[in-house]
Amino acid sequence: MKNFKSEIENPIISKDILDLENKIALYYEGKIDEARFRSLRLARGIYGQRQFGVQMIRIKLPYGKVSSEQLHRIAEVSDTYSRGRLHITTRQDIQIHHVSLEKTPELWAELEQDEITLREACGNTVRNVTASETAGIDIKEPFDVSPYAQAVFEFFLRNPICQEMGRKFKISFSGTDEDTALSFINDLGFIAKLNKGEKGFKILIGGGLGSQPRPANVMCEFISVDKIIPLIEAVLRVFDRYGERTKRSRARLKFLVQQIGLVAFVKLVKEEHKALSNQTYKIDTAKFDKEIILPEIKIPSVKIKNMETYNLWKETNVIPQKQQGLFAIGIKIHLGNFYTDKARLLAHLIKKYAANELRLSLRQNILIRHVKEELLPFFYVELKKLGFAETGYNSLVDITACPGTDTCNLGIASSTGITKELEKVLTNEYPHYKNNKDITIKISGCMNACGQHAMAHIGFQGMAIKSGNLVAPALQVLLGGGIIGNGKGRFSDKVIKIPSKRGPEALRYLLNDFETKKEDKETFLKYYDRKQEHYFYKLLKPLADTSNLQQKDFMDWGSNEQYINTVGIGECAGVVIDLVATLLFESEEKIEQAKASLQLNQFSDSAYYAYTSMVNTAKALLLTKEEKTNTQAIIITEFEKLFSDKIKLETPFSEFVYQIKKNKPSKEFTTKYVQDAAFFYKKVTTYRTKTRSNGNNQQA
Template identity: 70%
Template sequence: MQSFRSEIENPIVEKDIIDLERKIQQFYKGEIDEERFRSLRLARGVYGQRQFGVQMIRIKLPYGKLTSEQLHRIANVSDEYSRGRLHITTRQDIQIHHVSLDRTPELWAELEKDDITLREACGNAVRNVTASETAGIDKDEPFDVSPYAHATFEFFLRNPICQELGRKFKISFSGTDKDTALSFMHDLGFIAKTKNGVRGFKIMVAGGLGSQARLADTLFEFIETDKIIPVTEAVLRVFDRFGERSKRAKARLKFLIKDIGFEAFVKLVEDEQKALSVKTFPIDTAGFDKDVDVSHVEIPSVEIKDQQAFETWKAINVIEQKQEGLSAIGVKVHLGDFYTKEARILADLIKKYAGNEIRLSLRQNILIRHVKNELLPFFYVELQKLGFVDVGYESTLDITSCPGTDTCNLGIASSTGVSAELERVLKTEYPQYANNKEITIKISGCMNSCGQHTMAHIGFQGMSIKSGNLVAPALQVLLGGSVLGDGAGRIADKVLKIPSKRGPQALREILNDYQSNVKVGESFLNYYDRQGERYFYTLLKPLADTTNLEQSDFVDWGADEAYVKAVGVGECAGVVIDLIATLLFESEEKLENASESLKKEQYADSIYYAYLSIVNTAKALLISEGKKTNTHAGIISQFEEEFASKIELDVPFSEFIFQIQKNEPTKEFAESYLIDAQSFYKKVDAYRANIVSDEA
């Protein structure tokens, strides 16, 4: 396992991977608590599966961009460390499953050879930064948002202000007012705008799905591009300090704003301005603004055996780019799953015959970019060999689904099984929806909405339902969600719960009623609003009857045995249980990080590491006294109240720690703040040692 170290060129990455390897060994030896170790590995993209003893690895791919070389690398890693299956997520990541924990450092090192990271793909950090998959080629976009998404990804990767948040934090970039990156459901959503010829963004804040969905507020109607990094940093600083940490269900940014109010939140963001690491951050777009040159690409001669099928595919799955003479090809990937054999062939195709780039979509598909229009027949023939020409890319027939009970600990009922059956029903009974880009169908295996069912026109959520003493898999039917555009959205209504095996019939009832009653020119949403939620409850109510269930109703989709509700501990959104000794040990590590950052003249990072050490140290002492430690702000106020007379400081504790907010990140302040943090740690450590000694 040690051989990979000499092959990693980036010393920061090398340290990261070695640290993961070391933490794994410490965990095996019992030196790290299991709950704390969970937090450590999640921050490195290693997620526990439903199946015992294996891990899911989430590969972080900013805005879903992949080159041929990177796709080959991921395929090689999947074959070597897993089973050759690749899963595209609704955040434009790729997941591979069934990986041994022992091999994760080596796997990570292999990926880094082509600049692919696992860092912060899971856990309570800034997750993958997503963007419209058509960014850079969309005829309607004011500018390409890709470089801004990339700069945001890079700036906050390993950034100390967002390593141990109360919960995950999600950021998106939409290229147009159509809001295809779904800004309204993100912690921070950016929508490209221009004002008097100047590039900028509308910024949405504190949206989210899950069991308590919330539509985002508008933080700024327009802000210039060089301000988006400072704004994001300020929001993250506020979330880190005031966000809930103990109650997982209340720990997202949307709950903080709900608790304190939007105006109070904005004031807190404004109060952080002096402490920011940068006041302005111009983003270099040079590498993205260059046109892709595919003029040299040869055009092989091919024979189209079914011209009508080709024309249908071209009309539905091909997108005309803003670059003259080029098109993008949408590949509908069933359930987001494809395999390494197809991945390698696809990688070779885009390298030789296109712009050497694909983008993964938010609906778990693949978009091949920069294809000469003359090459469309050739690509059709080649993709047909791979089974990649199913029509319906990003259409009603293209159902979004999370893995559900296949691999996820939180899955309540199968989402992939019912998705497959619904797609079959649509394809055979409702083929006319292959080119319907309006109605979306989304399915999640639990309330967390990884399949984004709460924003679908037609959504399904995995549940369970009782029938006497027996329990059957079930689906909550939701209707009326949608993306409205320009930061606005709709959350779907929960209509009723039905046994899961009746999901296909529920879809038939809805679509049949829509086709029978929709008015000319009326959208699905207007039709739904006109009929009303109660109408659909009555329409579907016969399917909710549990007195007439058959034996097959107690077997979930894709299963052979009777359904058993088995929900494990969720990890991606989990909050860890901290031990006092572990906290104090981590305080020391943070002081070391502060010192290292100071040597590298990274003053803002040094200051924040010192701040985190002080908070961690105070938290450890409060936990030893049985006190609550829900937020950083709460820790600070409680520590001042409980230990003002026990830990001697020259000023009140709040004033001591909040120097971070009152000073600019200069070398002088970084040095003095680090000395303060080191001194505070020594005082607390000595106090704790005396207490332990007395208790013994």
């Protein structure tokens, strides 16, 4: 077994990687069941691919920030363990595909050499914290949200309150009211505000996409920056306790907020106040407040062959920064995919000629920051050599799409294939839309909306459609979504379903009608609202006829074989483990983790481990009776009802467990609470052993 400790200074990270390697060995030996192992690897960024025997690795890059050294490291890892391709996601992560499971500990250890983690990039955890890619340079922003996104990432990484939730949890930080980090579709969204000179945030809660999109509610109009981490912690505690755990399709925070109502939810959040590890949490912004230091270099002399093209590039891809004399350069990355040879050259450019920083965007692009104005011609020439000077950054021709059936288990139809075809249509037939930033096209390969199709002006969702006894790949056409701003957004209407091969024609129908029927200076959304959904249904209806399909219509984009609608088991939020023995084993582990945290004076963490142990232990016993265990709150109620006369405690079980809500996490309280958890675990395991023994004797 490789000694990662010699490579990694941080003992917590070293232990994490060694634990993964040990668990992989146990899994191969058949000593850990598939469901339990899946949950563990997902929380470490390892996601099963559509292709058998290989994994997708998701690299967690908070708010998309990447240095030259980190990009070099990611490129090296991709070349060593994969195929040299990097994929930017719509949550500012990088994914590497086709990695062998047994190689993942080595890969992770190498990434950690440059402070890059896989931890909690997937699974039922707090996912990557996203932010506006222009944070820190935006002329309109009241302040830089980057340090706050960084602090949230650091505080909740490996935090016991968010390791085994019912579903994933997404957080975003928008730098301005334009809401470019999409607060209205996140579980928690923060929008930077100033209130009489004080820094703070407007907070949105309970948003989400998927098959049932829901706009977030305004939780509060302003909260000071030192209160955001305690608030997030309280929300996560409530979600962990009351969130659905059995019905996966109803387990996101948006359903809990919808079910009990915002007022009741906020009340539960306030009740967690006493138990929090910090009542306020000061966030250090010093690293982000430093003056930008650029390398002193001689400006390279370059010759621009076509000034018209160069000026168009400056118009569409170059953004003036709030720092005088500095500019950001947007790079349009087709489908979010780029290769390691270009990544290395890009890393060299930002190290030598900029401020050694780029940001990945939520539209799967790259933004180079802090470039001197006199260096813009040089960057244009160098980026053009890499194929990175294509105009139209963040415009209509810059289509967002998920990987779809290329690699994803849940993909129904090819989202990348239709994207390529639509981009051809736009480039060849509608060149005047090259710099149109009023219309967005987004594409997902299934209803889960990783390509964010449900909030696009023009969206396409991969589906299947029947024609006689055959099945063809299809697209649901959605229209009318978009960002309104300041936490408000609108979701697209599902207009009509058409065969996938007619997607390009549908785009032509829409753009031609818009061009001929729009009123003076009318935006696409206003035109859509004026015409209404039924108009567009009638417009596109001829394309929905399946009685005249040809052989090519039964083949998906990029394929020469007949389409088969095959969908695997999704892994994006893990699997709930309901095995009694596994739960009791995990309860024992939690008690040991509680004791270890107690020794380190991490009282809040220790108490939460103890709390989770009690809930797991109670759930294990309820499962032997086939009782409901949908939420932690239900588990506590049902256990008290069914086992209070069998498991004798000093107080009713609910009071016994909910001590965590009513006490500050002091050393005195936490010590007793951990002892209570161990006492309860012993009582339950003794009872279970006794009842099982009696049952066996009766059968004998």
